[in-house]
Amino acid sequence: MDKTQIDQVFDAQKAQSLKLRTSSKAQRVKKLEDLQSWIDANQDDIRKAIFSDFKKPFTETNISEIFVVNSDIKHAIKNIGDWMSPEKVSTPLTMLGSRSFIEYEPKGVSLIISPWNYPFNLAIGPLVSAIAAGCTAIIKPSELTPHTSALIRRLVDEVFESQDVAVFEGEADVAQYLLGKPFDHIFFTGSPAIGKVVMKAAAEHLSSVTLELGGKSPAIIDSNADLKDAADKIIWGKFVNCGQTCIAPDYILVQNSITEQLVVALTDALNKMYNPKGKGIEKSKDYARIVNGKHLQRLHRLLADATEKGARIITGGQVNSNENYFEPTLLTDVNAGMLVMQEEIFGPILPIVPYESLDEAITYVNAQPKPLALYAFSKSSDITDQVIARTSSGAVVVNDCVLHYLQHELPFGGVNNSGIGKAHGKFGFLAFSNEKAILKQRIGLTGSKPLYPPYGFAGKKITKLLLKWF
Structure with a gap:
């Protein structure tokens, strides 16, 4: 494990994440299109890598790995403009004169720890959501599927700059070292037992988490x-x-x-x-x-x-x-x-x-x-x-x-033991986004100014009306 390289990439992504806060729909779509082009051109390599890891039939790989990811990408490209747009919310009578919005800003630097059972799908699927949201990402693929992990590393090296997306292969010690970093969001797929370890590590930096776990369905x-x-x-x-x-x-x-x-x-x-x-x-x-x-x-x-x-x-x-x-x-x-x-x-x-x-x-x-x-x-x-x-x-x-x-x-x-947070489509975009509240107030007289101290007769009267009618 090259700790120095991990440190350098994390710092570079931290700086890049500040620039990506203002990234446009076109910039994000371009990254997703480049990702899809690579997948389309290397489908046979994907099938062979997964087959080498656990003899997965090519047709099963087509359905559960390649199709699912391509479908995620196409859905994101089609909808990313709507997802990114500020959402206007209604104004109650008590806030007359103001306007309110929800703005979806990228959380920043994200960590994706993916499992071995669907090694391509469950690494690249969350990456699609991270890119759509405007985040940078470091992927730690599973060491139990080394052929697919190497292919994911090759994909990322050929499509992205390391300041945007990077991959670190290796054993559990690599994941442990990465979890010591102050990521803005961590997306983990795996068992409830390891999910608890990830959540505990995230708590050290108050990093938000998406935990896709399991259980007995x-x-x-x-x-x-x-x-x-x-x-x-x-x-x-x-x-x-x-x-x-x-x-x-x-x-x-x-x-x-x-x-x-x-x-x-x-x-x-x-x-x-x-x-x-x-x-x-x-x-x-x-x-x-x-x-x-x-x-x-x-x-x-x-x-x-x-x-x-x-x-x-x-x-x-x-x-x-x-x-x-x-x-x-x-x-x-x-x-x-x-x-x-x-x-x-x-x-x-x-x-x-x-x-x-x-x-x-x-x-x-x-x-x-x-x-x-x-x-x-x-x-x-x-x-x-x-x-x-x-x-x-x-x-x-x-x-x-x-x-x-x-x-x-x-x-x-999932819920509780089977997971925390949601993924896929807009829900994946939201997982990597901060729903930032924006309120714009008029200059001059506002509905709240009569409630400023000192609390005279008018203030008390207005307060009683608020409590009774609003």
């Missing part, structure tokens, strides 16, 4: 749900990227009367997607791998603990450590004492938990830390409306999984 399946449709969507949402998705369904809560039917539907959907020719999922070119041996062993430990305590494997459970392959696994007969029901799984294990009544399912969800996402499957709007109203989560998706991540007009983020 449940899928609740009502007895009148379309089981084939629900199974298809849950299998895709769970096992895309080999289950290494922060908003993947972590476990299923299913009404007891349809548990066996659901298990059949899930198994059919799993084979249809990843084993259509019956040659085994391990031979599928559409199924990614676990990022490294350490995480493979973590998942193996979760599964072993569950089976030792009575869980039953419906399908899956096979592991090939030479390939970091973990077979998609469906579990039943699970209970709260198992690690698989206590820790975020973040891999291709899907526990199935039956419930008798909707009240029981909602009580179960509310007894856990608030999840990043919650999925509700039912043909009854009364059922899904109850789930929405009586639970708390970063998002609720009705009759689908994961897709809310692609909706630019929705805020993406």
Whole structure:
């Protein structure tokens, strides 16, 4: 780690951030267009880098990494003028004569600490928001995906000046050193445990934070749900990227009367997607791998603990450590004492938990830390409306999984344990912006001057009127 270089880049970005306070729409759009041009010209390199890190299928990379980022860029370019424009707010009668606005100014120097599970998307997506807001940015990509981290470094070196955007690769000590700097904003994506470390470091400088964390996102399946449709969507949402998705369904809560039917539907959907020719999922070119041996062993430990305590494997459970392959696994007969029901799984294990009544399912969800996402499957709007109203989560998706991540007009983020702050679209722009209040007052007589001391008869009379009518 070159501390001197980090210091120099941070100081240069601090100076540059002062200039960027007055940056124009055209200047910001130009940076985003340059970024998109590089991505378009190097798509094959992006696919190869991510495949080298954990055998992610090219089509999956196209959808979940390249398309998502390009879509973010296009949306920002289209809307950045509106986002930047001062917003006029109404004037109450008590403030007659004044005018008020909200001005969106860049926070300044930002730090983006990105994870390994979607290594390109979750590094460059926040960068799009930082650029749109007029901030400088230092990116610390994950050391667990070195090929993609090197590619991100190359992208930034070829597109930006280091005073605008820079990348520092390395182990946890690099992130630790960066967190010691007085950044104006920190955007972190990762686990709740590390999120607490980031928040504690940010508190030293009172840096604002966006924490995109995770947790155990449940899928609740009502007895009148379309089981084939629900199974298809849950299998895709769970096992895309080999289950290494922060908003993947972590476990299923299913009404007891349809548990066996659901298990059949899930198994059919799993084979249809990843084993259509019956040659085994391990031979599928559409199924990614676990990022490294350490995480493979973590998942193996979760599964072993569950089976030792009575869980039953419906399908899956096979592991090939030479390939970091973990077979998609469906579990039943699970209970709260198992690690698989206590820790975020973040891999291709899907526990199935039956419930008798909707009240029981909602009580179960509310007894856990608030999840990043919650999925509700039912043909009854009364059922899904109850789930929405009586639970708390970063998002609720009705009759689908994961897709809310692609909706630019929705805020993406968690609540409490699953995150702080929102991202994507205008919400990402706001994360890197200070909403500065501007009030412009007239010169001379104003509505407030009669209230200046000394408080005579007129002042007391006006005060009483204010308290009574305003």
